[in-house]
Amino acid sequence: MTTLKELAALLNISVSTVSKALNDSHEISENTRIRVKELATKLNYKPNRIAQQLKTNKSKTIGVILPTVTNPFFAEVLHGIEMAATDSDYDIIVCLSNETLHKEKRSLELLSNGSVDGFIMAVARESQVKKETDHINAIIKSKLPVLMFDRVVSDIECNKVIVDDFQCVYEATEYLILKEKRKNILLVSNIEELSVGKLRIEGYSKALEDHNLKPVILKLDNAKDEDVENKIYNYLKSNTSIDAILSIDHVTGIVAINMAKKLGKVIPKDLSVVGFGYEHTQLLSSPKISIIHQKAHKIGEMSTMLLIDNIKDESLRSKTIVVPSELKLSGSTQTKF
């Protein structure tokens, strides 16, 4: 890699002159500025980022800590983060906690040594279940800005970008009750221990309560793929009165449709199904599932912008932004034949 020193030596001028010339300092003569720049492009000179970082004590890098990236929601958030970060000339270092506390902790600790100027994170499942958040507090106390999205810890003060979990599930439930005239709505949950899961269940319960109906919840306890199908199938088989399903995650809604069809149910006549979904979810089910579409990409963008604001101005550190979800009915994007 070409350095300032090398350029200086080749041109028989000092390092500082070269530096100034490249940075368009007005102290430098037109002549040398051009000579320097020509040689620089010729040798493909690029200022060493590490040296600049050491000098300025800024890494222009954001640490992104995600529970997983194979979940399409987080993948789409990551996409949003990457785009917004690029727009603002930030790099992102990505770490995956794999839903474990120890990896989350390790990543935060390893990166809080000057590697990053701040963190964007969604709390790991284990951390949330165990209510273990000291490691996050430690980072904040060390003056490194942290932004939490989606899975947040309510008693930590920092910027947050969240989904309107309670509200959108409330509305979806009410839609099933009022528009689709459903009375036995089963909530299927594979994420009941997460903060978002709890909020969604509350939204569902409140809506049923407000309409004098009885909540029925099938908790899958974070089951494995194989068991998910079995549990849903068996439940539907033994509880034939169920006329609607509300899945609060991204997968079990589609599984429910498939299992219901297997049981001979006609969708949506016998059973309405609403789930959570992302951009391409509806392409994967037939008939199309109705989805609560979280604006994952937008969540990523907003998170990044908010964190960068916070990095630049320490005082901007306790804002919470709610990104509203959108209920996409099966009909509204259904392909016409």
Place this chain on the structure above:
Amino acid sequence: MTTLKELAALLNISVSTVSKALNDSHEISENTRIRVKELATKLNYKPNRIAQQLKTNKSKTIGVILPTVTNPFFAEVLHGIEMAATDSDYDIIVCLSNETLHKEKRSLELLSNGSVDGFIMAVARESQVKKETDHINAIIKSKLPVLMFDRVVSDIECNKVIVDDFQCVYEATEYLILKEKRKNILLVSNIEELSVGKLRIEGYSKALEDHNLKPVILKLDNAKDEDVENKIYNYLKSNTSIDAILSIDHVTGIVAINMAKKLGKVIPKDLSVVGFGYEHTQLLSSPKISIIHQKAHKIGEMSTMLLIDNIKDESLRSKTIVVPSELKLSGSTQTKF
């Protein structure tokens, strides 16, 4: 952030003594070593990574450039990369090219200034279509190791981790012909411009040819979601002799199942469907789709290990590893009821 200088000042010893003590140098007395370490932990000292990087001229960071991360294949590869990198104490900086040449180029250029010790990349769709690869060659010439996976450029010499695209599709096709006794196998493609798409089509064509059958290919030309369904539906409607579908991407196989059911076809009696898939793909279709399962996670791991080898030893730079795929038949993981 605490620095060596601060520790030294507080202990009234020199910076180098502190440094050595922390690095367990044998030159340092038991006594001071302990004193230093105690204070260090007390003040939560962490060596400034940026300074270390400048000193050693190593970033211990890998640049990962992916076309997208919302495609589950790349998400899973990223997961593999992250885990392997963490194991070897490397960070990863992730950039998404969004399938565009200019973003890919920009990312490579921006990171090749000391930010990373090497790159792992899958070439963007646009770069592959336009056969524009000078930017990648430039990096390699500048002595930064590059590893390409999945979508590779054949006339660039570097480490590569690829899938057995030709072979696995050949075998899947042969399976349809020999075991399932299919004669009119439609290949559905939404990625025919990619190197991997071409190889898969060749594998399919060769298998048909070897068995004296005629290839029939439905190219979707990188169509949007809405059109994918329509095109497949219409094709199946007007070509009723089709008795098997081979999808060479991760989505259109499931769409094909749904469209075939819509047309009243019974699967797998009337129509066998094989697609590409990842870990959870089969959970999303009913009946379960047979999939060619690419070991995406393993691809990520192998890529990382190979790149790190190359970083440590410059001479290890022209190996190609083929990660075999696995044909997962619908029956083999089918849930039993």
Place this chain on the structure above:
DNA sequence: TTGTAAGCGTTATCAG
């Protein structure tokens, strides 16, 4: 056993 000093590649201050 401890300390001094140089250097990684930049930028910034100050002097010439």
Place this chain on the structure above:
DNA sequence: CTGATAACGCTTACAA
């Protein structure tokens, strides 16, 4: 207009 010098935080000969 140009250059010498110091500094960012760390490591490491080399001296003491």
